[in-house]
Amino acid sequence: MVGQTQRIDKLRELARNLWWCWQPNVVSLFRELDPQLWRSVDHNPIEFLKRLPAEVLDRRAAEMALDSRIDYAFRRLAEYLKNTDSWGTVYAANLRARPVAYFSAEFGLHESLPIYSGGLGVLAGDHLKSASDLGVPLIGIGLLYDQGYFRQSLDINGWQQEEYLNANPDLLPIETVTGTDGTPLIISIETNNGVLKARVWRVNVGRTTLLLLDSNVPGNSESDLALTARLYGGDARVRIRQELLLGVGGVRVLNALGIHPSVLHLNEGHSAFAGLEMIRAEMEANEIPFGEAVRDVARMTVFTTHTPVAAGHDRFPATLVEENLGKLREALHLSYDDFMGLGRVYPTDLNEPYCMTVLALKLSRHANGVSALHGQVSRRMWHPLYPNRPEESVPIGHITNGVHVPTWIAPQMQLLYGRHLGPDWIKQVRNPETWESIEAVDDAELWETQQVLKARLIDFVRRRLTAQAQKRDEGAAAIERAQSALDLNALTIGFARRFATYKRAGLVLQDVERLIEMIHSSDRPIQFIFAGKAHPEDHFGKELIQNIVRLTRKEELSHRIVFVEDYDINVARQLVQGVDVWLNNPRRPQEASGTSGEKALLNGALNFSILDGWWAEAYDGTNGFAIGYGQSHSVPSVQDERDYKALSETLTGQVIPLFYNRDTDGLPRGWIKRQKNALRSLAWRFNADRMVMDYVQNCYLPAAGGQSCQVPQS
Template sequence: MAGQSNILDKLKELARNLWWCWQSNVIDLFRELDPALWREVDHNPVEFLQRIPADQLERRSAEMALDSRIDFAFRRLSEYLKGTDSWGAVHASILRARPVAYFSAEFGLHESLPIYSGGLGVLAGDHLKSASDLGIPLIGVGLLYNQGYFRQSLDANGWQQESYLDTDVSLLPIEPALGPDGSPLKVSVETTNGTLHARVWRVEVGRTTLLLLDANVPENNESDRTLTARLYGGDGRTRIRQELLLGVGGVRAIKALGIQPSVLHLNEGHSAFAVLEKIRELMEETGLPYGEVHRDVAQMTVFTTHTPVAAGHDRFPAELVEEHLGRVREAIGLSYEDFMGLGRVYTHDANELFCMTVLALKLSRHANGVSALHGVVSRRMWHPLYPNLPEEQVPIGHITNGVHVKTWVAPQMAMLFHRHLGPDWSARQRHPETWGAIEEVDDAELWETHQILKARLITFVRSRLVAQARKRGESDSSAARFANVLDPNALTIGFARRFATYKRAGLALKDIDRMVDIINDAKRPIQFVFAGKAHPEDRYGKELIQYIVKIAWDDRFRNNIVFVEDYDMNVARHLVQGVDVWLNNPRRPQEASGTSGEKAVLNGTLNFSILDGWWAEAYDGRNGFAIGAGTNHASIQVQDERDHASLIDVLTHQVVPTYYDQDEAGLPRKWVARQKDAFRTLAWKFNADRMVMDYVRRSYAPAAGGVTCQ
């Protein structure tokens, strides 16, 4: 039993560091102990180990000879944590003593830690993972949402329903952050009408640490105890109090832990209050005036803006700002008018709301968008802040987003890379020459690997649809029909993202009568898999979901258009790994980046996208398909009509013919050639390792007082 206890202890250690979630071999260990329970707990190893009976753990370990594999995984984690031979050890040594503090309102690390809603959070999670792999000294700062983002279901009318479940903290991979005296750390933030309190948790993400602030503590009143219950829930008052905790509370938590960051990285404007608190802190420590400290803190601040959509930038009325930041304002010695001016484009316009993005831009000296086109759009959008500069000289650059490869590549595809690109391919992923070897992969092997992933996706979707139907109260016979939807041999198109109106989820289905003939073509059928959530207050987004769902339930489309409920990282993983085509058709130029398409690339899925965000700088005519010519029209209606026409034209004259042009062996040689082109031209560039290295070279090192690295 002592040996078994040792094995359990090692599994618990593995479960407590999210390094496991990008190690397919470790995931397999948990799954093989009890596949059904692993699915039941939503792939949460902490809950899994609490629920698996000890005798079953012992029996399965013996039957599957898992002991040595568990030992090996444990050693790998230990070696990884102790490793000093990393890119960061050489190129980011300036950050070793004083790391980067990376603030974000959400972090998407894994579905078992539900503190994210979409792309912004997943990007933040991928940033932490790559910082860990590269050995970049970095501390994440966020909020612990006790109910997370909502769980989505559809009623009998196809209308989105939201439910919120309280999370049992004991089932999460988190531990209390301990202060210098060894007691659980708590921080407080004073406002003009009371004090907010929060406890601090820590999550280990490989070699990086994520700090999460939690307002559910006895010191708060009942209203404030629910402050961090839900992500993006509540009104403006709730939002500003959350952002006060994130920014001001986050800086205080870091200081209380004895961490002295040399860089503050604001991932979106939600955390911009952090800069004000850092100014206050340094004024108190140094005795220097606001002007001098402001200059120094702005130099150490990096700000990443993520959206060109006006509604995506938080704005608050002046009285709400004064209520919550009045104490900070007084401490840094600014008048009411000067302080409010920090959040306004037109400083003295008392009617202008206080904007968090404006505050972040005014208090940082290193600002960037998240793609080349988004950089252009951001400079145009915020040009009024810099009236004395030409638009092209507005100090907002760009660092194009990337995705964490080992999180998003399917194990089957990773094995193919291992065989043909070399066992160390993932360590060399950012080098173009690494991917050149993909040309030598046999077409049949690549196609077979893709078909395996597609079959896995269809099995997953069928299972989810049957469960959805039963949950809606449909009869067993009615639910059973979903067990046969989707054809493994048909061209399969995936569309999954937040159902914001500008993303135009229904664009492909705008002309239903025409789509009937295209979708149900006897020789060249196509099928769609949709997923995504609308914000609870976004009625238009909900109507769009209902529109698509009702089409999916139409007898003409019942087998080839489906909507998968409750989109999360697990659903996303299956979709980007298994569909043939990843469709993205936002209204240009409102898609800042679009990282889901980058995840698709890693799995041999071809992008079919508007030339917006990352695709505007990625598409070369052979590595996927483009909708439109990269132009905009003054009329939204005209632009939508033109883009719809282009989508249908490219679909019917390029995508479908290329996919179904198969030789006698059933291989679509021209399609596979495009897959290889996509791997070769895109995988090395649009990954998070390259992204984080760009941040180190262009932003972190200069912000920390160093010179730009090469």
């Protein structure tokens, strides 16, 4: 019998490595100890264990014979960490001595570590997880935001309210990084208005390490103490100092720890200053001029751009750049004009601001967009940087984003796939052959599994809606409506993402009278679940949310259109695992990738999307539904009108009829066939294992001084 001390020590060890969050058996282990407490702490195992009374732990362990499961989970983690028989051991061995340094302004690993806002961060988190599973040597570099991104609530008028909560480091899966003298590691950056300091924290992500810089340390100015308080908060000065800390500070952390990366991977332009600091270090260490150091650093740098809209790229006035990077400029032995020219498309244009994406492109030899279409858009956008080349020869390729399968797939679907695709299917998820057996899955088994997931989603939504109504003191009638919202038998359409205007959250809701008619159809009803946050400064995004919320309060719609507040990884997980259809209708070509649809795909939902981002290269006519034909009108209002018409026609002419066309067994055979087509044709392509392998083959190996090679998929 395991003693109480041993039991709690093993559980704490499990909680301190985020490997647990993509292991459903370990998740269920925590949950079953105390389901109510687990839910109340937002699935944070560290806080959970601190608040779980010892007598409850002992009683539950005895009642449910949990000791053997705890031991098993603990052994599995130990074996995982020690395992050297991995794909990366064979095909990325030259990265072991000098790993990849992966810089990102945000990392979305789990809801209990709120240092992310949306798709960019979740993509970075999935990248780290798949690198861990594949055994690719990689170290993440980011910032520890004390208050993270905001918590969202809606007032009685449906207007978004932001709340910032200070995180308690003792309740986060982080540990202090110490220097050679055993004291907390502190790095310093000189600027023209003082020294910026930061301490360093470590997060264990399976076999991968994430290092986070935190400016809340003694010796900083009052403004710098709060520099890493909020993600994407503050003015341009806050933003540039955050990016200075991420890029320059991140490289200095690696140097202080004796880590000499062979590859710098800059995930978006926020971290472009890392290249400058690496150049400075090379100049100093090897006594070489700036030009030679640029050549060497650019060769080892990989830059991934995620932004297809010109306004979305960080730009700073020259005075702000000099204020914060003047000391670094002097160390690089560059004149003011030459240094400013590094961040300009037209170096001699003194009115052009300093652009982080321009800097990243100039300091890298491996650049990519995150889907085939986004690669085209990026080459067109940045063609002026390469005036002597035709647009198609601009050196920006593409690696289409993928999602970390174990993180996003429902446990019930994992079991189903395990029965039919083989016990090791998840290790072979990137192989087309793995998914051929999906055709043999019994239609009724697939359908019933998804009905279970849909019922779980509806239960989750009802609980959230009830809590929202109670928080606003809306009264008994509103609470009763919340508790009976949604219908298990209705076609359920999910829309959840950042509420930026170009994503057009309200497109499907334009004709309210027609919407009411479809929702209340006697034999083919539909319903919608919305979720998402608008940036605190985005008034138009907040209006979009308010308009949807007002519709949910109409008597005719209140049970069939709902808005779930405080969109995060947990809400996303529930939605992608339970909806029938995943709706995405951005204004093409402004969606770089759109990985939420890939998560829904893995759980059997069918995508219903504009041909943008990943869906433009995924849709084949039999594996989901397309809105329009991939055309873009120069006048946004015309495009919106045309896309709404295409959306409506496809919804009423294809999606709804196929879902409700049932046989004598009550099964929608045509719908299930399309689900199987989607899984067979797409699941092996749009996953993070394939994505990371593409980065290794096409970027990391060449950047590390090796050769690109044809890497087997298994």
